[in-house]
Amino acid sequence: MEVVKKVNDWKSEIEPALNSKAAELKLIGYNQATSEDVWKCLQEKVWKGEPSKRLYEIVQDIFHLSSNIYMSYLTINAHQDEDLAASIAALTGDNQTKNN
Structure with missing residues (x-):
């Protein structure tokens, strides 16, 4: 019998x-x-919505993760971090944070 679990439930087993x-x-x-x-x-790019999967499907997704998808994820997060820093600077009036 193949076990199907939510993606997050597999995390400790796929470390x-x-x-x-x-x-x-x-x-x-x-x-x-x-x-x-x-x-x-x-989670953000492949498993949107926390689907249910079998263990071998999760491992397959991990090993098939391309460097392009990973780079896209890093780029989007970097832009979001910059936007957050700019928003904090605007709220606090801290010009030092904006320039970094």
């Missing part, structure tokens, strides 16, 4: 696959890649 993918991304130049970043990328 070795996440670590492996993070190591692979580091080898191709994404030096700051972590298993948590890979997890968040998959």
